Amino acid sequence: MTAQQLADELEVSVRTVYRDIESLHAAGVPLFGEAGHEGGYELLAGYRTRLTGLTSDEAEALFLTGLPGPAADLGLGAVLATARLKLMAALPAELRDRANLLRQRFHLDTSGWYLDPDRAPHLAEVVSATWNQNLIRVRYRRWAPRPEVVRTLAPYGVVLKGGRWYLVAAAESRVRTYRVSQIVRLDLLDQRFDRPAGFDLAEHWDGYLRDFDDRRHTASASIRLSPRALDLLPHVWEPALVRAVRRSGRAEESGDWSRARIPMESVEHTAGLLLRLGADVEVIAPEGLRRHVAEVVTTLSGMYQVH
Template sequence: MRASRLLSLLLLLQNRGRMSAAHLAAELGVTSRTVYRDVEALAAAGVPIYAEHGPTGGYQLMAGYRTRLTGLTADEAESLFLTGMPQPAAELGLGAQVAAAELKLMAALPIPYRDASIRIRQRFHLDAPGWYHEPDAVPHLLAVADALWQDQAIEVQYRRWSPRPGEVTRRLHPLGLVLKAGVWYLIAAAHGQPRTYRVSAIVSLRPLPERFTRPDGFDLAAFWHAHVERYEQADTDEVATVRLTPAGVSALPDALGPKAARLALRTLTPADPDGWRQATVPLENVPHAVATLLRLGPDVQVLAPTQLVTHMAATIQAMARLYPA
């Protein structure tokens, strides 16, 4: 453990130049006293490291010194695909490996390339979730990821919406994890067929002793692309039937987003004598549907499914109690 920390300290100074003991301690997750001891150990091993005192002082390496001890560990190499996505890496328990891998890669790059990569990082940042969107609670994500790495079967209690709402038990072979708009999805085989499960809907998880063999030719990206295509064409049971006023129809793009609104608008029925029109709206789950449709206020009435009608009514009644006439 200490050897890895000493290498990280050396690479930090090589990549960033002069750094104070406090900054080094924060990067390495140790105390300043530990940094002092590590610096002494590096100096005793022949590393040309020295300190400059004063407000802008700190530790730095002699000009021209570079180490080539930058080999990646297996865990660091596996985590490389998450560089640039610190939040997902942290959720998967890979934050430390990603940081170490990036540090070693930067140290191994020639100076012109390293400068270019720093410029890119200073100018571009990926933030996947939408505005005002709290990420799902995913207490079982690490267990899912561990089973995925090990090709290990799992048994889950899963909270589904359709075709019959409630909790079900499933034995799954995890095939992949997908992060879409800040939401984690598990792709897993059940009865030999890959299916999609929202990780936040997993109520409990139990690893099973059996290992499985991944299906030959399974392409996670291709499967997900096909799944998205099917979902966005409303080829799903997870839909709501609603009635809309003319104002509600006009507000659909703002409430649902452009794609979902286009799908809903295709299903509009002719207006009844009061001007209301019926539509089928693709929605992901009951809480999401309630929050989305409430944005339409009195210009929408939910007709189905029953669970959504019940939740809508309960939410509206609770809101009405807050504003007595």
């Protein structure tokens, strides 16, 4: 089969096929390619993989990738459990012992701290439509002047991010992201759609996250931070802001404090983040942010006066 035929069959890009062929070569799989009009990739006749050929590192990695919570959300909890039992039974005794130790000593929890589990009652229907390439009609709740909209979507993929499920889908020739828990109603349509052959879900998601940060960080602020504030940052601010401080931070000549620039989402949002650090941070600019923080502090001072 040619790279294009493989890409069409597997619904990936040709670039992904080339990358995976290189990975298979590196793993010792006897694939060979032949150029020309009748050429393509071919697997050496008679070649078979053997499960017992797993190394200890490979067996351990496989058991670490089995996340029971997300699998259960997708309706695959029983399937995952059965697959792990079959894999365990097929492993040599030494690897079976190591896999058992791994399961006893490591547990992966993808949910976020201080957040209730994301209830997504329509997740199974979303997954089914994504897998079978069926169009869906959804009533979707959003933060906008019109809180609910009805849209017909072509579901391209499902993503789990920080314990929350997201649907990547095409609507009106645009690919958008929808939080599955915000789907109020879902109707599965008989009409099918053609998924773009070159669409790569992981690449799209990475680009979406970068674009999301660019859209919400529309301005910047200049601040002063104490040594204590620098120590607290990873615990009270999101990673993008912490990286901005570390990248732009410069120590002042007059003392231990540092100056840095951080991206701003809005005056109100940024003020809330700064107030978490109390007197260990000072706004230098913009003036509107400095004034807003001062107003909040003045109001708090009046509320907490001790007589």
